Amino acid sequence: MSQISLPDHAGPIETVWHYLYIFICCLVFLFLIAPILVIIPLSFNSEPYFTFTKEMLSLKPEAFSLRWYQDFMNKDIWQASIGNSFFIAFCSTILATTLGTIAALGLSRSEMPMKGLFMGLLISPMIVPLVITAAGIFFFYATVNDYVPLTGTYLGVILAHTVLGTPFVVITVTATLSGFDHSLTRAGAMLGADPTTVFFKIIMPLILPGVISGALFAFVTSFDEVVVVLFVASVEQQTIPRQMWAGIRESISPTILAVATILICISIVLLATVELLRRRSERLRGMSPG
Amino acid sequence: MSEQLTTVDGRPLKAALASAERTKRIRAVLLVMPLFIFIFFSFLYPIALMLYRSVENPLIAQHMPETVAVLENWDGKDIPGEEAFAALAKDLVAARETREIGKVATRLNFETPGLRSVITGSARSAGKWEPPYKEKFLDRRKEWGELATWATIKRLSPTITSVNYLAAVDRQFNVDGEVVMVGEDYRIYVDLFMRTMWMSVVVTVSCLILGFPIAYMLASLPLRHSNLLMILVLLPFWTSLLVRTTSWIVLLQTQGVLNDLMVWVGIIDNAQRIQLIFNAQGTVIAMTQILLPFMVLPLYSVMKTIPPSYLRAAESLGAHRFLAFWRIYVPNTLPGVGAGCLLVFILAIGYYITPALVGGQDGQMISNMIAFHMQKSLNWGLAAALGGILLVGVIMLYWLYNKLVGIDRLKLG
Numbered sequence: 001m002s003q004i005s006l007p008d009h010a011g012p013i014e015t016v017w018h019y020l021y022i023f024i025c026c027l028v029f030l031f032l033i034a035p036i037l038v039i040i041p042l043s044f045n046s047e048p049y050f051t052f053t054k055e056m057l058s059l060k061p062e063a064f065s066l067r068w069y070q071d072f073m074n075k076d077i078w079q080a081s082i083g084n085s086f087f088i089a090f091c092s093t094i095l096a097t098t099l100g101t102i103a104a105l106g107l108s109r110s111e112m113p114m115k116g117l118f119m120g121l122l123i124s125p126m127i128v129p130l131v132i133t134a135a136g137i138f139f140f141y142a143t144v145n146d147y148v149p150l151t152g153t154y155l156g157v158i159l160a161h162t163v164l165g166t167p168f169v170v171i172t173v174t175a176t177l178s179g180f181d182h183s184l185t186r187a188g189a190m191l192g193a194d195p196t197t198v199f200f201k202i203i204m205p206l207i208l209p210g211v212i213s214g215a216l217f218a219f220v221t222s223f224d225e226v227v228v229v230l231f232v233a234s235v236e237q238q239t240i241p242r243q244m245w246a247g248i249r250e251s252i253s254p255t256i257l258a259v260a261t262i263l264i265c266i267s268i269v270l271l272a273t274v275e276l277l278r279r280r281s282e283r284l285r286g287m288s289p290g
Numbered sequence: 291m292s293e294q295l296t297t298v299d300g301r302p303l304k305a306a307l308a309s310a311e312r313t314k315r316i317r318a319v320l321l322v323m324p325l326f327i328f329i330f331f332s333f334l335y336p337i338a339l340m341l342y343r344s345v346e347n348p349l350i351a352q353h354m355p356e357t358v359a360v361l362e363n364w365d366g367k368d369i370p371g372e373e374a375f376a377a378l379a380k381d382l383v384a385a386r387e388t389r390e391i392g393k394v395a396t397r398l399n400f401e402t403p404g405l406r407s408v409i410t411g412s413a414r415s416a417g418k419w420e421p422p423y424k425e426k427f428l429d430r431r432k433e434w435g436e437l438a439t440w441a442t443i444k445r446l447s448p449t450i451t452s453v454n455y456l457a458a459v460d461r462q463f464n465v466d467g468e469v470v471m472v473g474e475d476y477r478i479y480v481d482l483f484m485r486t487m488w489m490s491v492v493v494t495v496s497c498l499i500l501g502f503p504i505a506y507m508l509a510s511l512p513l514r515h516s517n518l519l520m521i522l523v524l525l526p527f528w529t530s531l532l533v534r535t536t537s538w539i540v541l542l543q544t545q546g547v548l549n550d551l552m553v554w555v556g557i558i559d560n561a562q563r564i565q566l567i568f569n570a571q572g573t574v575i576a577m578t579q580i581l582l583p584f585m586v587l588p589l590y591s592v593m594k595t596i597p598p599s600y601l602r603a604a605e606s607l608g609a610h611r612f613l614a615f616w617r618i619y620v621p622n623t624l625p626g627v628g629a630g631c632l633l634v635f636i637l638a639i640g641y642y643i644t645p646a647l648v649g650g651q652d653g654q655m656i657s658n659m660i661a662f663h664m665q666k667s668l669n670w671g672l673a674a675a676l677g678g679i680l681l682v683g684v685i686m687l688y689w690l691y692n693k694l695v696g697i698d699r700l701k702l703g
Contacts, residue, residue: 014611021503022507024503025503025504025507028500028501028503028504029504029519029522031500031579031582032522032523032526032579032582032583033522033525033526034541035526035534035537035538035541035579036525036526036529036533036534036537038537038540038541038547039533039536039537039540042540042547049545050539050540050543050545050546050547051540051545051546051547051550052547052550099324099325099328100325102321102322102324102325103321103322103324103325103326105321106317106318106319106320106321106322106323107318107321107322109314109317109318109321111311111314111315111317111318112315112318112319112322113315113318113319116692118322118326120688120692121326121329121334122322122325122326122329124333124688125329125333127636127684127688128337128640128681128684129639129640129641129642129657129677129680129681129684130640130642130657131640131642131657131660131661131664131677132337132340132640132660132677132680132681133333133336133337135340135660135664135673135674135677136333136336136337136338136339136340137332137333137336138664139336139339139340139343139670139674140332140335140336140339143339159332160332162328162332163328163329163332163333166325166328166329170325220528223530224530224531224532226531226532226643227642227643227661230661230665231664231665241530241531241532244532244533244536245532245643245647248532248535248536248539248647249647252539256536257536257540260530260532260533260536260537263529263530263533264529264533267525267528267529267530268525268528270528271521271524271525271528274528275521275524
């Protein structure tokens with residue numbers, strides 16, 4: 001029996017309050033989700049408007065079209081952006097996941113000295129305002145440019161995005177490791193496995209759900225990032241968010257709605273993956289399945 | 291005396307244990323090191339570099355060395371003598387030849403608006419002049435006869451300066467070297483900091499008011515149902531920030547969905563569509579929706595741990611349902627409330643993208659001003675000083691968060 005169901009002895013005030021409460025919750029959920037959902041039908045508008053036309057509301061087939069998706073497919077700049085976004089996000093995810101997972105293994109050991117300080121510093125890229133991070137990286141790249149060209153290069157953007165992605169990996173992997181039974185690694189070592197074998201045969205399969213969700217967070221962080229790109233990238237590294245940013249600021253065209261719909265579909269897939277992983281991980285660790 | 295315990299190979303047990311523990315410690319540190327070194331070089335050092343930018347001031351000392359040397363002994367009471375003007379002429383001509391005069395002029399202009407043309411104009415003419423210079427400078431631009439001009443140059447002579455931080459709080463040095471408020475029309479930054487704080491508070495409170503009921507609902511429903519509703523919270527969390535900002539533009543603009551709906555229902559007339567976005571209010575609405583998941587998730591994870599039997603116990607002891615909720619349940623949720631509020635406030639105070647896109651005139655926040663000085667006005671010193679102040683605020687809140695909640699307990703979905 002749940003707390004929010006109405007008891008039999010409820011008086012009229014409580015009954016009214018109860019339904020009012022449910023109504024308020026529905027409104028809040030609507031507030032959360034409506035802005036995302038409203039974009040999807042609008043992206044099929046055959047007119048260049050950002051609102052529902054009369055024809056759309058009466059569900060006339062000629063009011064709907066795929067023209068904004070065609071526009072997205074035919075414009076070289078969008079195609080280049082999507083390629084860049086995937087490339088940069090992919091590279092920085094690999095880097096962030098590797099570095100973050102290794103660090104999390106160290107951070108979750110009880111012998112780690114000054115754990116709080118290190119954890120605080122390694123998580124800080126998530127907390128420091130993006131503009132400050134971007135400005136710092138901009139100045140840093142400008143000073144080292146003579147030795148390693150980083151401003152306006154893929155490498156520069158990838159490294160900056162790696163910085164932003166690692167905190168998520170560290171958090172998710174240390175969370176997974178918190179329920180980790182360390183006698184398993186000792187058992188492995190006792191049975192003659194060297195540390196590398198122990199890592200790949202025992203630790204990795206158990207923390208994999210955490211690693212993958214960390215990687216997905218890192219991927220989304222890079223894929224959605226625009227401030228650092230604005231500060232250190234050149235036109236060559238145009239990404240989807242950068243292109244959307246320009247589109248919203250300068251000439252807003254419904255193509256953006258088509259792109260947004262595609263991005264929403266991507267995030268639904270990512271969310272579903274993370275949820276499945278979370279449940280799998282909880283099952284593996286003997287917690288109740290959702 | 292008892293025999294000392296030893297290991298098989300004869301080492302004292304104590305020493306063997308200590309060395310084994312040291313090896314373990316070193317191993318743990320070695321695992322953390324790669325990421326730490328990476329974060330140090332590509333995050334911590336760059337931020338330190340930015341903070342240094344906010345106080346360093348090499349330009350004037352570097353490109354006007356003669357003038358700086360002469361002005362060192364200047365008491366600031368009268369216009370300096372011929373010696374200073376001769377040094378000035380030499381510096382300006384030299385700076386013009388190395389093409390650095392523009393930077394010098396811009397730097398002085400940030401401090402005292404109007405000086406740019408004085409510097410570049412005089413530098414153009416100074417090449418043709420013969421000594422004595424004083425009269426010629428005074429003829430060319432009357433500003434050279436003003437104490438303020440010379441005071442500005444003298445003030446910017448040291449290579450470490452506090453002018454950026456003073457400018458960031460709407461203060462400056464006057465001719466006598468005292469710190470005073472800048473002119474009425476130039477006072478923008480203190481107001482902007484205040485507005486940023488105020489908007490962040492409004493966003494945080496709105497998130498709490500909206501987030502509390504749904505977190506309660508999620509925590510009280512059986513898992514099967516709450517997991518379904520949780521998706522409604524998590525989907526926005528995973529959706530691109532730019533997509534959500536775009537959605538709000540589509541929903542709230544004057545020709546947008548919400549206004550159309552209100553006209554259609556008949557709440558407002560077609561002619562009186564409401565400006566809901568491209569102002570502070572639009573920014574607050576969009577930011578509330580964007581940051582709401584960061585409030586709901588910590589609240590939910592705390593509420594999940596409160597046993598429902600507490601409420602039942604209170605009710606069976608005679609408390610009214612509402613009283614039991616207020617006196618028993620709400621105090622138990624306070625750790626979640628604190629965590630959620632701090633997190634939302636920290637994230638809100640540094641927000642850039644949403645205010646930039648939907649903020650219009652009065653919805654801009656301090657991050658937008660930093661970006662403006664970084665990219666448009668190129669006053670990097672001031673941008674760094676504004677960033678430094680913002681950073682100190684955020685670090686204090688972060689420290690508090692770590693103290694109260696623990697950073698390792700940050701929940702991500």
